[in-house]
Amino acid sequence: MRPVLAALAALCLSATPLAAADIEAGRQRAETCVTCHGADGITADPSIPSLAGQRERYLQWQLVFFRSGRRANPIMGPLAADLTDEELRNLGAYFASLPRANPPSGAPDPALHEAGKQAAARHRCASCHQDNYGGSQAAPAIAHQTRAYTAKALRDYRANARPSVGVAAMNEAAGGLTDDDITALAVYLERPE
């Protein structure tokens, strides 16, 4: 390479946009993840959350929690243990970039669905998760996850077994949920439309 070109190339490198997460690097790093979370970030196992189209900041926080052990999980803990900040940002950006899962198939029990709708209104889930439950910022999309996963997440928040993002919000919001609320919310949120 001629000196001028080399200098130009160096200049271009140094002018790379700052800290923009790298989706392609995230895709490559995600090879381990897809074993459980599905090739497109959409899981076949109802106990495992789909990550496709999830909020980037939420995903990154969960990886931080797994890495530090604050969200204890025998599989995710070791997998996240060695992630660098950069890898973790890229993984979040990659899964957030994928199209979201469709609602699980099958018609929900209408009474449970209605009870879940009312519980969501009473507990004001939409204040952070938005009217379509698609999430915002670090508040995750909660629509279209399987009922098994949603119910476990709510029980874990209620029991302080997993940390809220940022402030105590989710632990507090889940603190007042009954078992019936959780069952109904989990059904409703599979298909809130």
Add this chain to the structure above:
Amino acid sequence: MTRTSSARRKRVVGPAILAAGLMLGGGAANAQLKSYDSSKPSFWQNPPPDWFLGDETEAQKGLAPPVGPATPTPLAELNDNLKKIKLPPGFKIEVYASGIPEARQMAWGDNGTLFVGSFGATNVYAVTDKGGKREVKTILKGLNMPTGVAFRDGALYVIAIDKLLRYDGAESKLDEMPKPVVVYDDMPPYVAHGWKYIVTDKEGAMYLPFGPPFNIGIPPTSVSQIRRVHPNGQAEIIALGVRNSVGGDIDPRTGQYWFTENARDWISDDLPSDKLNHVTRLGQHFGYPYCHQGDMPDPKFAMGHKCDEFTPPALNLGPHVAPLGMKFYTGNQFPAEYQNNILIAEHGSWNRHKYQGGRIMRVTVDPDGKNAKQEVFAEGWITGNQEYSGRPNDILVAKDGSILVADDWAGAIYRISYSR
């Protein structure tokens, strides 16, 4: 953990029993007053999630506390952010240390170690200077919101929601911190408004805020106050009627306690104002929940009280600016007119459509609290209607007279210096 023999004995006040559904007139005629029965243990375990899910109107829907990046902002991006910070002529801001997740209150050790608390990260950090390069070490992990730190007589004090912990000889044991002594733990365990700040006075007593676990309501008599805890674990109430305070300092001119206070949410974008308060007499009542900003009876909770029953603020700082850590400037680097001015780190809004705060304010005020006025000292961390590049939350004067600023959003500490 070990426990001092005195830690358990000093119950200031037990949980209050509150009548539900108080309807004592005043404010909206038929408004059902929210009140909370704190007589049951369940109140303390799961306070109502009311501080962020308040009485919002349809127009306020969607205003929720923003959550920062999951990882500290990389150095190159921090440097870029700081280019946009506006300061008075002669002042300069630079990154002092980065890679400090959720950095909160700062305190100097006797030998120049900078101790830093954190918010949800559960860590306490030590920042040491290695020939002009700063090394960040996580010295404590797994604490419950250890937002406040102080240093006194060779010991590091950490406040983690409901435990005031002392780590003796901390500065020489950064690689392996000693087991802490619990100095004081008569505090409720809830997280909401339970994160604290430590102000140490000349005698070594520590001022701790006790916020109510909700936005607005009749607080249990054991919270909504400032207590002063002595190193032997003895405690007393300094101020009452205080909502969420996460900052304060002792006026070097008088030895009196000043503190910042975050006002209630969900009234409007422009009401009420956050406050700077000045304690001149033990047990003064600062108005919460009856009166805000010195002149605004609460629409529901005034309950017949008039604002002139309470101690007014020394200065109203503005609505939803979130004043947190503050320091009287006692260094000898800034221009002489800054001497004994108060520098306040404003964390910035969440309960407002267009964020404000997220900056550092300079307050000049007489020792008796008169003639208070404020001006912007450093700004530029708000990058959109509801966007931050950083959120200042604490200030510390350095030995050379520069100041350090902690930013829990970016996970960084900045240094602001002055040269002619």
